[in-house]
Amino acid sequence: MTRLSLLSLVIILNVAGKSFAQQKYTITYENFSFYIFDSTGNPVKTKWDKKITTQLVINDQQSYYYTVFNGNKPIEPGKVLGKNFLPHTNYVHLQNKILVSQFGDKYRVREPIIDFRWQLLPGKKIVAGFECKMAYCTYQGDSLVASYSEKLPVLFGPNTYTGLPGTILETDHYRKENVYRTTALKVENTANPIVEPKDGKLISWEQWKKIIANKRSDNGVIRVVRW
Numbered sequence: 001m002t003r004l005s006l007l008s009l010v011i012i013l014n015v016a017g018k019s020f021a022q023q024k025y026t027i028t029y030e031n032f033s034f035y036i037f038d039s040t041g042n043p044v045k046t047k048w049d050k051k052i053t054t055q056l057v058i059n060d061q062q063s064y065y066y067t068v069f070n071g072n073k074p075i076e077p078g079k080v081l082g083k084n085f086l087p088h089t090n091y092v093h094l095q096n097k098i099l100v101s102q103f104g105d106k107y108r109v110r111e112p113i114i115d116f117r118w119q120l121l122p123g124k125k126i127v128a129g130f131e132c133k134m135a136y137c138t139y140q141g142d143s144l145v146a147s148y149s150e151k152l153p154v155l156f157g158p159n160t161y162t163g164l165p166g167t168i169l170e171t172d173h174y175r176k177e178n179v180y181r182t183t184a185l186k187v188e189n190t191a192n193p194i195v196e197p198k199d200g201k202l203i204s205w206e207q208w209k210k211i212i213a214n215k216r217s218d219n220g221v222i223r224v225v226r227w
Helices: 003-022 205-216
Strands: 024-035 052-059 062-070 089-093 098-103 107-112 119-127 130-139 142-149 167-175 178-188 201-203
Touching (some): 107 205, 119 142, 119 167, 201 205
Antiparallel strands (some): 024 052, 024 178, 089 098, 142 167, 167 178
C-alpha cells in the first residue's frame, strides 16, 4: 500500500468514526421466549410467551437500554435517560469502557464492559430493514447468536451485549430447551440525552447475586445470570 493510499484510508476511518459518534439512534425491540424442544427432547412448534418492548438509545459514545412496555404497562424513563432510577436498565459508555446496570430496589452495579469473545459467522439476514451479519459466543454456560448491522454505530447492542463491528439488532439466547429472543422492530434517527446513572446503592455483581439468592431461594440452589 502506498503512502498516499494509507493516508487516505486513515482519513476515511477517522471521518467514519466521527460520523458514527455524532449519529443518534433509538431502536425499538421486542422480547419474548419460546420452546424449541418438549420434555422428551423432540422439536416442537414455537410457543410464544408474553412480549416485552424495550428500547436502545444511542447518543454519541453512550447507550441506554430500558423497558418501554411490560405487556400493556407503559414505563416512563424521563426526558434525560439515566437521570432517574429505573430498574432493569443498562448504560454503556464506550470511551470510558464502563457498564452500569440498575436493579431491583435501587441497586446499581458499575463495572467494565463485558468481553463476550464473539466469533464471526457466515451468513446474513435482514432485521428491521437492515442487512445484518452474524456472530456467536458462549456466556455463563448459555449460547448466544447475534445479528448486527455495520450500517449502524459499532459496539452497541441491547441488554449488556456489546463488542461487535456494528449495532446488534437481534439476539437468540439459548438456555436448555428455551430460546429468549430480542429482535429490533424499527430504527429511528433520534435520541434523548443520556447521562450515567448515579441513583441507587452502588454494589458489586457478586453482592447483587447474593441479594437475589436471599429473596428467591427456596431450596438453596439458584442461578443468577445476566441478560
